[in-house]
Amino acid sequence: MQEEIIERIILKTVDIPSLPPIAMKVMGLIYDDHASLKALEEIISRDQGFATRLLRIANSPYYGRDRKIENISQAILLIGFETLKSLVIATSLRDLYRNFGVFEQRLWEHSLGVALCSSLLAMATQMVTSDEALVCGLIHDVGKTVINNAMPEVYFQIYEKMYKENRPVIEIEDETLGFNHTLIGNLIAKKWKLPEKLEMVITYHHTNPYPDYEDQAFADICNIVRVADQICLNLGIGLKEPFITQIDFESLGLTEDAINELIGLFKIKFDQQKDYLLS
Structure with a gap:
């Protein structure tokens, strides 16, 4: 009961944002056992900002690659689905910084x-x-x-x-x-x-x-x-x-x-x- 009261107080004060549409679609495909890499690539490619961040991270020193990763499918294969889920959340978080x-x-x-x-x-x-x-x-x-x-x-x-x-x-x-x-x-x-x-x-x-x-x-x-x-x-x-x-x-x-x-x-x-x- 106390948790419900606290939650009501918070929601009157602060707007809790939704997960962005692109993130919801990508997360849905990642959890779909029948989804293809091509379908995931198409969804990500529709959002230029997200696609750019994905390629930037795939080419960052964190992954230490000698050759440049130039397309979405290569980036997904490099970082893997688990890391992609993390990246979706991270990108959504970055988008919360409206007043930068x-x-x-x-x-x-x-x-x-x-x-x-x-x-x-x-x-x-x-x-x-x-x-x-x-x-x-x-x-x-x-x-x-x-x-x-x-x-x-x-x-x-x-x-x-x-x-x-x-x-x-x-x-x-x-x-x-x-x-x-x-x-x-x-x-x-x-x-x-x-x-x-x-x-x-x-x-x-x-x-x-x-x-x-x-x-x-x-x-x-x-x-x-x-x-x-x-x-x-x-x-x-x-x-x-x-x-x-x-x-x-x-x-x-x-x-x-x-x-x-x-x-x-x-x-x-x-x-x-x-x-x-x-x-």
Whole structure:
């Protein structure tokens, strides 16, 4: 009952966007066992923006290819259906940044940093696949984007208050709005019918300890994204909090030396790839 009341309050304040039509069509084809690669290629080719982003990512340093990927079918075969699902969600998320000023740029850059760092942590720990970690990191703060679109002046003031009072942003969101970006994100995940792992990350990336999971993989991916978020906040990737967050590397079974080495690698990789990711 309390959840229904909170949801009604949120929906009166913030418009929860739908998954864009192109994304719905692509996701439908990916989940259709009888759909052909040609049909998927035709749908993607109708949306120039999405097709361009797909080719850009297929040719990015992330995939390290020697030859240029020049068409949609090659790109799909290279990145695979699982990554394509992630890319559809990522592109839909990118399209939420309607008012793209300096603040929005920082929100987006932070999400991209967490995505790349999550991917590296996944490779280091072998807890989840790197592609899965990439999209989980990318979409973890989707609730912030939606709140900012609905009330940009108020949300900017929330961040100003965070810096002034040296407190976590989620605390000030609850205080100012009566809800926070994880609750908004949870509603979006449900409306978009996102996979359960994504919903868990969006909802619980600030929660510690986490709820009891039937599947340990849910706890693993939440831990990976939480640690990646801590690293990016401390490095000031996109948005820097006014305090140093302790990095909970032990939750991933990593040593301090291992996490420091990974942070060094992440800084190099992010500098190399951010131009591809940010455009």
